[in-house]
Amino acid sequence: MPTRSSTRVVALLFLGLGAGLAACGKSDASADGKKTFGYVTNGIASFWVIAKAGALAAGEELDVDVEVRMPGPPEDAEQKRTIEELLAMNVDGIAISPVKPDNQLDVINEAAARTHLITHDSDAPGSDRLVYIGMDNYLAGRMCGELVKEALPDGGEIMIFVGRLGQDNADLRRQGLIDELLDRSMDSTRHDKPGEELKGDKYTILDTRTDNFDSAAAKSQAEDALAKYPDIDGMVGLFAYNPPAILEALAAAGKKGEVQVIAFDEDTVTLQAIEDGSCHGTVVQNPYRYGYESVKMLAAIAEGDKSVIPASGFLDIPARKITKDSVVDFRTELESLIAGTAEVK
Amino acid sequence: MKKILGITTLLIVVVAATAALSPNFLTAYNVQNIIRWSALFGILSVGVAFVIVTGGIDLSIGSVVGLVGCTLAMLLNPIDERPPGWAWKSVFQIQGCIAIVAAVIWGLARFYGRSRGSGRRLLWLGLAGAALFAAGRYAPGFDLPAWLHLPFVVLWVLALSLQIGLLHGLLITKIGLQPFVVTLCGLLFYRGLTRWVAADQTQGFGSGFTGLRKLATGKLPLTDDFALPVPAIALAVLAILSGVLLNKTIFGRYMLALGRNETATRYSGIDTDRYVILAYAICSLLAGIGGILFALDINSIQPSGHGNFYELYAIAAAVLGGCSLRGGEGSILGVVIGAAVMRVLYNAINVLGIPTQLEFAIIGLVILGGVIADELVKRLAAKRRAARQARDPA
Numbered sequence: 035m036p037t038r039s040s041t042r043v044v045a046l047l048f049l050g051l052g053a054g055l056a057a058c059g060k061s062d063a064s065a066d067g068k069k070t071f072g073y074v075t076n077g078i079a080s081f082w083v084i085a086k087a088g089a090l091a092a093g094e095e096l097d098v099d100v101e102v103r104m105p106g107p108p109e110d111a112e113q114k115r116t117i118e119e120l121l122a123m124n125v126d127g128i129a130i131s132p133v134k135p136d137n138q139l140d141v142i143n144e145a146a147a148r149t150h151l152i153t154h155d156s157d158a159p160g161s162d163r164l165v166y167i168g169m170d171n172y173l174a175g176r177m178c179g180e181l182v183k184e185a186l187p188d189g190g191e192i193m194i195f196v197g198r199l200g201q202d203n204a205d206l207r208r209q210g211l212i213d214e215l216l217d218r219s220m221d222s223t224r225h226d227k228p229g230e231e232l233k234g235d236k237y238t239i240l241d242t243r244t245d246n247f248d249s250a251a252a253k254s255q256a257e258d259a260l261a262k263y264p265d266i267d268g269m270v271g272l273f274a275y276n277p278p279a280i281l282e283a284l285a286a287a288g289k290k291g292e293v294q295v296i297a298f299d300e301d302t303v304t305l306q307a308i309e310d311g312s313c314h315g316t317v318v319q320n321p322y323r324y325g326y327e328s329v330k331m332l333a334a335i336a337e338g339d340k341s342v343i344p345a346s347g348f349l350d351i352p353a354r355k356i357t358k359d360s361v362v363d364f365r366t367e368l369e370s371l372i373a374g375t376a377e378v379k
Numbered sequence: 380m381k382k383i384l385g386i387t388t389l390l391i392v393v394v395a396a397t398a399a400l401s402p403n404f405l406t407a408y409n410v411q412n413i414i415r416w417s418a419l420f421g422i423l424s425v426g427v428a429f430v431i432v433t434g435g436i437d438l439s440i441g442s443v444v445g446l447v448g449c450t451l452a453m454l455l456n457p458i459d460e461r462p463p464g465w466a467w468k469s470v471f472q473i474q475g476c477i478a479i480v481a482a483v484i485w486g487l488a489r490f491y492g493r494s495r496g497s498g499r500r501l502l503w504l505g506l507a508g509a510a511l512f513a514a515g516r517y518a519p520g521f522d523l524p525a526w527l528h529l530p531f532v533v534l535w536v537l538a539l540s541l542q543i544g545l546l547h548g549l550l551i552t553k554i555g556l557q558p559f560v561v562t563l564c565g566l567l568f569y570r571g572l573t574r575w576v577a578a579d580q581t582q583g584f585g586s587g588f589t590g591l592r593k594l595a596t597g598k599l600p601l602t603d604d605f606a607l608p609v610p611a612i613a614l615a616v617l618a619i620l621s622g623v624l625l626n627k628t629i630f631g632r633y634m635l636a637l638g639r640n641e642t643a644t645r646y647s648g649i650d651t652d653r654y655v656i657l658a659y660a661i662c663s664l665l666a667g668i669g670g671i672l673f674a675l676d677i678n679s680i681q682p683s684g685h686g687n688f689y690e691l692y693a694i695a696a697a698v699l700g701g702c703s704l705r706g707g708e709g710s711i712l713g714v715v716i717g718a719a720v721m722r723v724l725y726n727a728i729n730v731l732g733i734p735t736q737l738e739f740a741i742i743g744l745v746i747l748g749g750v751i752a753d754e755l756v757k758r759l760a761a762k763r764r765a766a767r768q769a770r771d772p773a
Contacts, residue, residue: 254725
C-alpha cells in the first residue's frame with residue numbers, strides 16, 4: 035500500500051535527521067567536567083577567525099572548553115539567541131562583542147546576572163559587564179588620521195567608506211579620523227553628521243558612504259565616488275573589506291597609486307597592497323589577543339580571582355599602525371598566529 | 380514591445396534626470412561601471428525570469444552565487460597545506476553525494492506515483508554516486524596539470540549550479556513541493572554549506588588568475604575612451620539565447636503555456652514536469668554563471684554575505700521588466716532593462732551625493748512609482764480599446 039510505505043519512508047527520514055542532529059551537537063557544557071566559556075562575536079568575518087584562534091589557544095593552555103559563536107544576520111537578534119543558548123548550557127562565563135549595546139542592555143545584564151560576563155572588541159557602556167577588553171576606537175581613528183596626514187602631507191580631499199554607521203566602533207573610528215584631520219581636540223563625544231562636507235585648513239572630508247556589509251556594494255560605492263570626484267586625493271576604508279574593495283575599484287579605473295588608500299584591519303589584499311605601495315598603511319587591531327585575553331580573563335574570574343580585573347574596567351589592547359616598513363613582519367606574525375604556532379606578543 | 384514601454388521610459392527618465400543634475404554621470408568611466416553591474420545582475424534576472432514565467436519562484440539565487448563563488452575560488456586556489464589532488468577529490472565526493480541525493484529523491488517520487496523511472500536505473504544512479512564518492516575519498520591524489528585544472532574547475536562549478544536547479548525542479552515536480560519552500564530551504568542550505576566549506580574565511584583570487592578575471596573585469600575598447608565591459612557581452616549572448624528559447628522555440632511556448640494554466644497544458648498532452656525542471660535548471664545555471672562573474676569581479680568573497688539578497692534584486696528586475704509573478708508572461712529584453720534600472724538608481728544615488736541611508740527608500744519609491752504608472756497606462760489603454768469597440772462594434 036503506497037500510504038503505508040510512504041509513512042515508513044517519512045518516519046525513517048525523521049529518524050535520520052534526529053540522529054544526525056544528535057551526532058552534531060552537544061547540549062550540556064559541563065559534561066566533561068571542564069569549565070566552559072562562550073565567546074560571541076558581532077558577525078562573521080575573517081577578523082573573527084583570528085580572534086577564534088586566540089580564544090581556542092587560551093582554552094587549550096588553560097584546559098577549558100571554549101564555545102566560539104559567530105552570529106549571522108540579523109546580528110542583534112542572533113546574539114540574543116546565542117546568549118540564551120549559552121546560558122541554557124550553563125557556561126561559566128561569556129565574552130561578547132555587542133552589536134547594539136544600548137538596545138541590548140536587558141540581554142547583557144540578564145547574562146551578567148546569571149554568569150560572568152565581559153565585553154570584547156566593542157563595549158556596552160552602562161551595563162553590568164565586569165570588564166571590557168579591546169581598543170579605544172576613537173584613538174584608533176585618530177591613528178588612521180595620522181596615516182592620512184603622512185600619505186597626503188599637503189592636504190587634500192578624502193572620502194570615508196564603512197560598512198555601517200550607528201555601531202560604536204564605526205562611529206568612533208570615523209569621528210577620530212575626522213577630528214585628527216581637522217586638528218580638533220581629543221573629544222570622543224563629538225558627532226559630525228554623515229552626508230555633510232567637512233572642510234578643514236588642509237583636509238576636506240567629502241562624504242561617508244556605507245554599504246551594509248556587502249562587498250559588491252562596497253566596490254560599487256568606491257567606483258561611484260571616483261566617478262563623482264575624479265580628482266579625489268585619498269580614500270579611507272574603515273572596515274576590513276572596504277580597502278580591498280577600494281583597491282579593486284582603483285585598479286579598474288587605472289588610478290592605483292594615484293589616489294592614496296588608507297586602510298583599517300588586516301585583510302590579505304590590504305597587506306599585499308601596502309607591500310606593493312598601492313596602499314599607504316593600515317591601522318590594525320589585535321583580534322587574536324581579544325580572543326586570548328577574553329578567555330584568560332573569564333577563566334580567572336570563574337576561579338574566583340577578581341584581581342585580574344583592572345580598576346578602570348578596561349583592558350587596553352592598543353591598535354597599531356602598519357606601513358610599508360612593518361608590513362612583512364606583521365604578516366609573518368599573523369600567519370603564525372592563525373596556524374597556532376606562535377606565542378602571544 | 381508594449382510590455383516594455385513603461386520600464387524603458389522609466390530608465391530613460393532616471394538617466395536623463397541624473398545626467399541633468401550631475402556632469403559626472405555620463406562619463407565613460409561611470410557608464411562602463413553601470414553597464415558592468417547591470418550585466419552581472421542582469422544575468423541573474425534573466426535566469427529567474429524563466430522560473431517566474433512558469434509561475435514559480437527561486438529564492439536560492441543569492442546563496443547559489445555565494446556557493447559558486449566560494450567553491451570556485453577554493454578549488455582554483457588550493458592552499459599549500461592541502462594534499463595533492465585535493466580539488467578534484469573534493470569534486471568527486473560532492474558529485475557522489477549529489478548523485479545519491481538525486482537517487483533518493485527519485486525513489487521518493489516513485490511512492491507518489493509521479494515518476495515512471497525504473498527502479499533499476501535508480502539503483503545504478505545511487506551506486507554510481509557511491510562509486511564516485513569512494514573514488515574521491517580513497518583514490519591516490521595527484522594534481523591535474525594547470526592547463527587542465529582551470530577548465531575542469533570552471534566547468535564543474537557550472538555543472539554544480541545546473542544540478543542544483545535540476546534538484547529544485549525534481550523536488551517541485553516529482554514530490555510536489557511548493558517552489559517557495561524548496562528554494563527557501565535552498566537559500567538556507569547553500570548559505571550554511573558555503574560557510575562551512577570555507578570555514579568563514581574570505582576567499583579570493585589574490586593577484587593571480589588575471590586572464591580568467593578578464594571575463595568579469597575586462598573591457599573591449601570601442602572608441603578611444605569608451606570600452607564595453609566583458610560581462611555585457613556575456614549578458615547579450617545569454618539574453619539573446621534566452622529570448623530565442625522563450626519566444627521562438629517550442630520549449631518556450633510550453634513554459635509560457637504551463638505558467639498560464641498548468642493543468643490545461645498537461646491535459647493537452649505536454650509533459651509539464653519536464654519544462655518546469657528545465658526552467659529551474661536554467662535559472663540555477665545562470666545564477667552559477669553570474670556567481671562566477673561576481674566572484675571574479677569582486678575578488679573578495681565573504682562566505683556569510685556574498686550574494687545575500689541578490690535573489691530579491693533579480694526578482695525585482697524580472698517583475699519590473701514585465702514578468703507576472705502569476706506566471707505565463709515575460710520578456711527577456713524587459714528583464715534586462717529592469718536590471719539596468721536598478722543599477723542606474725543605485726549609481727544615481729551615489730553620484731548625486733544623496734545620503735546612503737536613503738538608498739533603499741529611494742529605490743523602493745521609484746520602482747513603486749514606475750509600476751503604478753505602468754499599471755495606469757495599461758488600464759487607460761484597455762479603457763480606450765473598450766470604448767473604441769463599443770463605438771465600433773464591427
